[in-house]
Amino acid sequence: MSVAGLDINSLADVPTMAAASAASALERVTEAIKSRGTASLWTLAAALVGAAVAVHALGLLPSRRKQSDDLPRPPVxxxxLPVVGAAAAFNQDPIGFLRRHRDALGPVFSVKMLSTTMVMxxxxxSQVRFFRLPRNGDFRLEDAFYDMIAAVSRRTSRDPTIDEPFIKTVxxxxxxxxxxxxxxxLTIPMVASSVDAAIAADGGSGINDMATFASTLAIHVGMLALAGRRxxxxxxxxxxxxxxxxxxxIRDLRNVFFPNLPFAPQRRLEASMVQLVQWVSEEMSLRKRNNEKHDDFLDQLMSCDSAIHHSTEIYVHLVSLLLAAHTNTAGTIMWTLYELARxxxxxxxxxxxxxxxGAIQPTIDDMIAKPPTTKSELLSACIKETGRRYQALFLFRMAVRxxxxxxxxxxxxxxxxxPLLFPDPLKYDPxxxxxxxNADCAIRGEYAQFGLGVHKCLGEKFVLSIISNVVLPLVLSRATVKIVSPAPDVHPGCDYFATLGVPFPATLVKMQFVARK
Ligand code: HEM
Structure with a gap:
């Protein structure tokens, strides 16, 4: 889930606020599974517009509690329109909404939607303090969206004592x-052949739906590392x-509003979870039966000396990681390539x-033999800017008391x-x-492409290394990427939520991969 950072020095002057993506829905699922979660703006937006109304009407949310009056409540x-007006305005223009109300009400205010109150x-x-909150304190990530994805939460342990060994292992x-x-x-040949397939796609025109391309690569990277070749x-x-x-x-309003009812999306989510768990437990059984040793993450989980020795915990955690490893990775690949194509x-x-x-070498064998020795500063800046622009506007926690x-x-x-905000947020500017x-913006709590504090992404180093040293070098060495159909959010005022936080935008983003000689 990623960020826009607030200009700490010129907060009062900054008329616009940077966008960043919320943690994606899958990331939230993952984190929810592990007793933490981040919200995607998709879900948030949907929730803002109507979930609270519907859920409240059904009496599914906790009832109103007696208000304490020892401290002031945030201004609203x-x-x-009453009830839905603020939510609709936020959904239409989240950055403008935050800016307007921050200027009018100050840095802390709330947005009400019947029973649900979002305190911004x-x-x-606040950001710095927020990120220092303890894992199991008053505000918890896992409770923020846990219950929205009943299909997942039913299969999930919320016991932090079970999660701790897992976190340590990861x-x-x-x-x-x-x-x-x-x-x-391992991933070099696989990514190379995916790029070659993209160049040959669509009868040789090289035109691809970028979401599918990026998602496929992210799945390859995550699956191989987490659960191995077989x-x-x-x-x-x-x-x-x-x-x-x-x-x-997950984003379907029926799931957002009524996660416990058996609508089609919920049934599909449940079926997917069952399928994933079955795949992982079959793999685990094979490994146990044949006493196999592997160099992937599942092997580490299965051999770690802790409470997660229980098979049920292992497969739940591995499934959660498979999901966590996908969405933001796919989004980072997709939107970085999109901006490079623009x-x-x-x-x-x-x-x-x-x-x-040395990240780009003449042959695959050279690439395998000689890892790059220095960091690609410009590419790293592009990836960071992708996170800021496309991936994390908000980080969420729910007050558990x-x-x-x-x-x-x-x-x-x-x-x-x-919300984490930068000036001129819609501009992609590595x-x-x-x-x-902005070298210290993460330390200052202003930038959180990979989160900050106790829930900081555990896959950051791994995924940055693979994206910067394998995926993007291979794409750029084998192809020139061009935009065929642009994303719908490139101008202020356009549909910001259409691309935020997810690798699957509302409209198809097509790009062409032209083979380089
Ligand atoms: C570019 C790709 C990725 C991005 C941008 C990203 C972003 C994030 C963010 C923002 C959080 C914190 C959420 C919050 O505080 O609300 C997070 C948590 C997490 N991520 Fe990632 N992630 C990425 C890839 C991965 C991968 C590949 C893995 C695993 C292989 C992974 C595993 C995790 C885990 C386990 C957590 C939870 C950490 C905790 O709560 O202790 N992520 N990620």
Whole structure:
């Protein structure tokens, strides 16, 4: 899920706020599974517009609690029609909405939608404090959206004592060089053939639906690393459409509003979860039966000396990681390539940099044998800018009890939302992160492409390494990418939610892969 950061030095002057994507729906699912979660704007937007109304009407949300009056309540942002006006205004123009109400009400205000209240903390200081909140404190990630995805939450342990060993294992294993390097080598031929297939697609025209391309690559990267070659060979073809449907179903209003009712999206989500769990448990059984050793993450989970030895916990966690590894990875690949295709000069500069630092080599064998020794500064800036522009506008937590934050009374069940904002948010400008600019924005709590604090992404080092050293170098060395049909959000005022936070935008984004000689 990613971010726009607030200009800490010129907050009062900044008329526009940067967009960043909410953690994607799948990321939320994943985090929910592991007793944490981040919200995608898709779901948020939908929830803002109508979920609260519907859920309230059915009496599904916790009933109103007696209000404590020892601390002030945040001022309420109102616009347009009562009840739905603010939600509709927010949905239409989230950045403008936040800016208007921050200027009028101050950095802390709430948006009400019947029973649901979103408390916005639009200030750098709040952001820093928010990210320091403890994992199991008053505000919890897992509760923010957990119950919206009943199909997932039914299969999930919410017991933090069970999750802790898992977190430790993930945090220890995924960033290790000894884990990442074999994955780099494994993924090179696979990504190369995916790019060649993209060049040959559509009868040789090289025109591709970018969401499918990026999602497929993300699934390849994640599946291989997490569950190994056999699992990948057996299931990746089915996993691509399944995940795409999964993500649509999570965003479907019937699931957002009535997660516990058996509408088609909920039934499909449930079926997907059953399928995934079955795949993973079959793989685990094979490994156990044959006493196999692998160099993937599942192997580490199965051999770690902790409470997650229980098979049921392992497969739940692995499924959660398979989902977590997909959406933001696909979104990062897709929107970075999209922006490079929009700006051919930038694309050329990135390509030259990758040749210079050895990420692009003449042959696949060279690439395997010689990993790049230096970081690609421009490409890294582009990836960061993708995160800021497309991936994380908000991070969410839910108050699990009546509590206090920033001097306000926040009531149980209310959402604490931290929007992260930059000036001129819709402009894609990697130079924000070049030459030391904004180098410490993450430390200042203003930028969180990979989250911050206790829920910071555990796959960051792994995924950045694979995207910057394998995926994008291979695409750019084999093809020139061009836009065929643009995304619908390139101008202020256009549908921001159409691309935010997800690799599957509302309209098809087509790009052409032209083979490089
Ligand atoms: C470019 C790709 C990715 C991006 C932008 C991304 C972003 C994020 C963000 C923003 C969070 C924190 C959410 C919050 O605080 O509300 C997060 C958490 C997490 N991510 Fe990622 N992620 C990516 C890829 C991955 C991959 C590939 C994996 C696993 C292989 C992964 C595993 C996790 C896990 C386990 C957490 C939860 C950490 C915790 O709560 O302790 N992510 N990610």
């Amino acid at each position: 942002a109102r616009e347009g 903390f639009v200030s750098p200081a 945090a220890t294993v995924l960033p290790r060089h000894s884990f990442i390097e074999p994955q780099r080598i 699992f990948f060979d057996a299931h990746h073809k089915a996993f691509v459409p399944m995940l795409r449907q999964f993500e649509c179903d 700006d051919q000069a930038l694309q050329d500069r990135v390509r030259q940099e990758l040749v210079a630092n 009546d509590s206090e934050f920033e001097g306000y009374r926040i009531k149980r069940g209310e959402m604490a939302v931290v 130079s924000r992160f070049l030459d030391g600019r």
